[in-house]
Amino acid sequence: MIESTQNKQVKLWKKLKTKKGRQQENLYLVEGEHLVREAVEKLPERDIQNFILVEEYKDNVSNFPKEKIVWVGEKVAMELAETETTQGMFAVIEKKPAELPQTIHRPYLFLDAVQDPGNMGALIRTAAAAGFEGVVCGKGSVDPYNMKALRGSQGMHFNLGVYEGSLEEWILYFQNQGLKVFGTALDQEAEAYTSIAPASAPFALMVGNEGQGISSNLLELTDSNLYIPLADHVESLNVSIAAGILMFHLYDTR
Amino acid sequence: MIESTQNKQVKLWKKLKTKKGRQQENLYLVEGEHLVREAVEKLPERDIQNFILVEEYKDNVSNFPKEKIVWVGEKVAMELAETETTQGMFAVIEKKPAELPQTIHRPYLFLDAVQDPGNMGALIRTAAAAGFEGVVCGKGSVDPYNMKALRGSQGMHFNLGVYEGSLEEWILYFQNQGLKVFGTALDQEAEAYTSIAPASAPFALMVGNEGQGISSNLLELTDSNLYIPLADHVESLNVSIAAGILMFHLYDTR
Numbered sequence: 311m312i313e314s315t316q317n318k319q320v321k322l323w324k325k326l327k328t329k330k331g332r333q334q335e336n337l338y339l340v341e342g343e344h345l346v347r348e349a350v351e352k353l354p355e356r357d358i359q360n361f362i363l364v365e366e367y368k369d370n371v372s373n374f375p376k377e378k379i380v381w382v383g384e385k386v387a388m389e390l391a392e393t394e395t396t397q398g399m400f401a402v403i404e405k406k407p408a409e410l411p412q413t414i415h416r417p418y419l420f421l422d423a424v425q426d427p428g429n430m431g432a433l434i435r436t437a438a439a440a441g442f443e444g445v446v447c448g449k450g451s452v453d454p455y456n457m458k459a460l461r462g463s464q465g466m467h468f469n470l471g472v473y474e475g476s477l478e479e480w481i482l483y484f485q486n487q488g489l490k491v492f493g494t495a496l497d498q499e500a501e502a503y504t505s506i507a508p509a510s511a512p513f514a515l516m517v518g519n520e521g522q523g524i525s526s527n528l529l530e531l532t533d534s535n536l537y538i539p540l541a542d543h544v545e546s547l548n549v550s551i552a553a554g555i556l557m558f559h560l561y562d563t564r
Numbered sequence: 565m566i567e568s569t570q571n572k573q574v575k576l577w578k579k580l581k582t583k584k585g586r587q588q589e590n591l592y593l594v595e596g597e598h599l600v601r602e603a604v605e606k607l608p609e610r611d612i613q614n615f616i617l618v619e620e621y622k623d624n625v626s627n628f629p630k631e632k633i634v635w636v637g638e639k640v641a642m643e644l645a646e647t648e649t650t651q652g653m654f655a656v657i658e659k660k661p662a663e664l665p666q667t668i669h670r671p672y673l674f675l676d677a678v679q680d681p682g683n684m685g686a687l688i689r690t691a692a693a694a695g696f697e698g699v700v701c702g703k704g705s706v707d708p709y710n711m712k713a714l715r716g717s718q719g720m721h722f723n724l725g726v727y728e729g730s731l732e733e734w735i736l737y738f739q740n741q742g743l744k745v746f747g748t749a750l751d752q753e754a755e756a757y758t759s760i761a762p763a764s765a766p767f768a769l770m771v772g773n774e775g776q777g778i779s780s781n782l783l784e785l786t787d788s789n790l791y792i793p794l795a796d797h798v799e800s801l802n803v804s805i806a807a808g809i810l811m812f813h814l815y816d817t818r
Contacts, residue, residue, distance in 0.1 A: 555809055
């Protein structure tokens with residue numbers, strides 16, 4: 311049982327609370343019983359490097375691979391926690407390589423510079439609920455492995471592919487396979503989303519930054535840009551709500 | 565200019581930061597330049613009791629009724645602020661009486677025990693964007709005049725009617741006028757929302773608590789209950805995203 315917060319292993323785990331640490335180690339940390347149990351259920355065992363647990367879970371983790379469990383004291387758990395009260399259950403998980411998928415079976419959500427971790431989590435959760443295959447975080451987006459974003463995704467993060475990469479590349483990749491890429495915009499040239507019939511073929515939907523929307527150079531690369539007609543005197547919707555409306559309308563899973 | 569945080573008026577305003585104070589005084593406090601300017605633009609002048617401003621706005625509030633402005637020092641502004649950094653602009657506004665509207669022209673959103681202020685704000689903002697006429701907060705809901713909820717609504721709060729009342733009463737009131745009330749549920753007896761054709765006639769849509777959903781006694785009173793089909797292994801959507809998908813699908817504004 312590790313009791314000291316000065317322990318070398320603890321110091322490495324603590325690094326995973328920062329974006330830089332996660333990039334250097336190619337690992338991320340998830341916190342909380344719900345998220346860790348989701349990871350056990352949904353990820354291949356090799357993807358999880360360690361489980362970090364306080365003693366009280368001793369009789370309650372029979373389905374965790376024993377050799378990967380590290381028991382820690384309360385102080386260490388507090389040190390790793392993001393929230394002020396911690397359940398004392400963590401997992402250290404390998405980040406997947408950011409390679410493009412070989413075949414595309416279902417739609418993808420592209421995120422251009424989405425900056426709020428709560429929005430990032432909600433977008434991932436909603437994309438999974440809509441049956442999307444992946445979420446691609448472009449330049450300027452908050453780290454999807456940010457602990458607040460992971461909490462917001464409610465473990466739905468493990469239900470789809472989460473990628474970080476160049477959206478220019480991803481747009482071209484989709485278009486080269488004959489798949490449509492829809493942007494979202496508030497300008498006059500955009501089309502009302504209701505004019506697009508729901509389809510069961512894969513496509514990509516791109517949403518943008520909370521304040522600025524999608525950058526103009528990306529908007530020029532899409533096949534078409536959509537807008538959601540809003541009531542008078544209303545400027546915009548929250549990005550995760552707008553994306554929810556569009557994903558559930560565009561993708562026909564029936 | 566009021567400089568002392570012990571001033572009687574300041575103490576009254578501070579009371580408006582609590583639910584109890586808002587109920588006693590039938591007033592609420594909004595904070596921030598964006599929200600206050602929205603209030604000036606959208607509310608009748610008589611609804612706003614006072615503007616509370618720091619000196620730096622002196623040359624920038626020519627459209628505010630002069631006799632209602634109270635100038636305060638930084639310390640007072642800090643005392644009233646909900647956020648750690650304040651813009652030093654507040655308004656004290658009268659809560660509207662919770663009477664039932666005489667005629668119903670557009671749809672309403674009913675909220676059963678929605679508890680998170682962020683969700684409350686997002687629901688009000690999204691309902692306004694979808695062109696809804698009102699939001700009704702039932703028993704157990706967070707106070708819609710909570711400062712965090714007001715901030716989340718981005719001033720869209722002023723675009724529609726916000727009511728607090730008994731949802732049983734409101735459901736009957738709608739049904740007596742021949743208007744449909746849709747609940748939302750996850751059970752087998754609910755209907756997929758996509759089986760309901762968009763309509764331009766008014767109706768009510770009810771969503772429920774973040775964990776429990778709508779209470780069973782209210783679900784029995786509705787005309788029908790809807791669900792959003794989700795991908796396998798996904799339990800639920802955030803309530804404001806679910807409501808957004810349903811409101812934009814059900815209400816045809818074209």
